[in-house]
Each structure stands twice: as structure tokens, then as C-alpha cells.
Amino acid sequence: MPLLVVISTVIALFFAIHAVKNGQDRIWLYILFLFPILGSVVYFFAIYLSDIRATHVGYQFESKLRKALDPQRSLREAQKNYDLSPTVDAKLSLAKALVDSNRASEALPFYEEALTGIYQTAPDILLQYANALYEDKQFNKxxxxxxYLREKNPNYNSEEGHLLYTKILVALDDKQQANQEFDALIGYYPSLEAISYYLQTLINWNEIDQARAILQTIEQRLRHMPKHSKRINSQWIKEIEQSKQKLSRLN
Structure with missing residues (x-):
């Protein structure tokens, strides 16, 4: 019980400092210290969350929180919009919501319906469709x-599409071409996602020496990476650390 009091007091103090720095009404100080647990919860949702949601980190946090509290909300809204008006945009929104809900097979018909008429060769839709097929483990397709996207849209460039294509090659066990794509990809991909995936792939292929060389490249990049970039890449940094531990066990 004393530990709970200490933690709640520290959290209340943090929000109190935030309230003073940001010129909030002094009534919040009374609420936070008279009711530290309830006051902190109310302050977080009423004041603090609205302040941080404008930042990239805050937006990500809010999105994750909403998804955790109501994981089906986006899907329900997309389904409702589609039922009201089954436009191409509504089909695509519903398809994406289905993919995000691990129901890629149900999303495929919506993409196929969208890829007709003037949208038959639309690169963004083809890319989303290919991603849904990948999630449904239809790798060849x-x-x-x-x-087909490349053939019909030779000037179209997409970092996400390049990474997806590389993942598909890995799934098809085309190691030679996958390595060529990785070499090109990790040189320009803006986040650590691509190189983290490459490290995982090399370990799975039992290419241990090459994996260690890539890990050295990653660690050198991390040493020079600003703090805000590390926050943005926190998911991939965590995966890299897991791969590093796995690699150390293979000594």
C-alpha cells in the first residue's frame, strides 16, 4: 500500500508540474494532490493527452491506446461507411481495416472490386492488394x-512497396534476389524496419557471419541516431535487440 501511495504521488507531482508550466487553472493542483489517483487519470485525459497528441509520439500513443481500448472501432466505422455508400474509398477503407484486424482473406474481394475501370492499374491500390495477398500467404500472387504494378507504372516509387517485394521474395525462398533487394533497400529506407528485417532473415537463413556484419552496421547507425529518431524507431530497436540476443546464443 505505501508503494501505491508513493507512485500515485509521483505521478500527481508530474502532472502538477505540467499544469504549472502550461498555465493551467490552479484548481488542478488541488485535485491532483487531494485525489492523486483519480485526479491524475482525469488530468491525463482532459489536459495532458490533448497536449501530446499533436506530437508524433503522442499521436502514436493515442492510436495504440484507442486500439487497445476498442480494437474493432476502425473496422466498425469502415463497415458503417461502406454500408451507407459503397464508394471506392469506402471499399478501400474497409479492406484496410480488415487487413489490420488480421482478416486479410476477407479484404481481397474489396480490393478486387476496386481494381476495375479507371482504377485497374492504380498503383496505390495494387500495392495494398499485394500486401493483403502477402498477409493471406498468397505469396506468388x-x-x-x-x-504488374511495375509494368503499368514504371515511374512509381514506394519504399513500403520495395520492402513488401523483398519480404515476398524471402517467403518464396528466393535468397539470391532477396539479397539483391536488401542491398538496395537498406541503403535508403528511412526507418530501421528494413535492416531489422534483414537481420532477422539472415539469422533464419543461418547466414551467421553476414548477420553479425549487418548487426555492426546497425549498432554504428544507432550510435549516431538522435533521441527523437530512436523514439520513432523504438519498435525496430526492440526487435534488433531480440535478434542480437538470438545471435549471441548461436556462438
């Missing part, structure tokens, strides 16, 4: 769609 996913590759065919990306090859």
Missing part, C-alpha cells in the same frame, strides 16, 4: 501483382 502477391509478387505477380507487384510485377
Amino acid at each position: 502477391a509478387k505477380q501483382q507487384l510485377d
Whole structure:
């Protein structure tokens, strides 16, 4: 019980400092210290969350919180909009919500309906369709769609599409071409996602020496990475650390 009191007091003090710095009404100080637990919860949702949601980190946090509290909300809203007006945008929104809910197979018909008429060769839709096929483990068909996208849209460039294509090659066990794509990809991909995935792939392929060389490249990049970039890449940094531990056990 004393530990709970200490923790709640520290949290209340943090929010009290935030309230003073940001010129909030002094009534919040009374609320926070008279009712530290309830007051902190109310302050977080009423004041603090609205302040941080404008930042990239805050937006990510709010999105994760909403998803945790109501994981089906986006899907329900997308389904409702589609039922009201089954436009191409509504189909795509519903398809994406289905993919995000691990129901990629149900999303495929909506993408196929959208890829007709003037949208038959639309690169953004083809890319989303290929991703849904990949999530549904239809790897050959996913590759065919990306090859078709390239054929019909030779000037279209997408970092996410390049990473997806590489993942498909890995899934198809095309190591030679996958390595070529990785070499090109990790040189320009803006986040650590691509190089983290490459490290995992090399370990799975039992290419231990190459994996260690890539890990050295990653660690050098991390040493020079600003704090805000590390926050943005926190998910991939965590995965890299897991891969590093796995690699150390293979000594």
C-alpha cells in the first residue's frame, strides 16, 4: 500500500508540474494532490493527452491506446461507411481495416472490386492488394501483382512497396534476389524496419557471419541516431535487440 501511495504521488507531482508550466487553472493542483489517483487519470485525459497528441509520439500513443481500448472501432466505422455508400474509398477503407484486424482473406474481394475501370492499374491500390495477398500467404500472387504494378507504372516509387517485394521474395525462398533487394533497400529506407528485417532473415537463413556484419552496421547507425529518431524507431530497436540476443546464443 505505501508503494501505491508513493507512485500515485509521483505521478500527481508530474502532472502538477505540467499544469504549472502550461498555465493551467490552479484548481488542478488541488485535485491532483487531494485525489492523486483519480485526479491524475482525469488530468491525463482532459489536459495532458490533448497536449501530446499533436506530437508524433503522442499521436502514436493515442492510436495504440484507442486500439487497445476498442480494437474493432476502425473496422466498425469502415463497415458503417461502406454500408451507407459503397464508394471506392469506402471499399478501400474497409479492406484496410480488415487487413489490420488480421482478416486479410476477407479484404481481397474489396480490393478486387476496386481494381476495375479507371482504377485497374492504380498503383496505390495494387500495392495494398499485394500486401493483403502477402498477409493471406498468397505469396506468388502477391509478387505477380507487384510485377504488374511495375509494368503499368514504371515511374512509381514506394519504399513500403520495395520492402513488401523483398519480404515476398524471402517467403518464396528466393535468397539470391532477396539479397539483391536488401542491398538496395537498406541503403535508403528511412526507418530501421528494413535492416531489422534483414537481420532477422539472415539469422533464419543461418547466414551467421553476414548477420553479425549487418548487426555492426546497425549498432554504428544507432550510435549516431538522435533521441527523437530512436523514439520513432523504438519498435525496430526492440526487435534488433531480440535478434542480437538470438545471435549471441548461436556462438
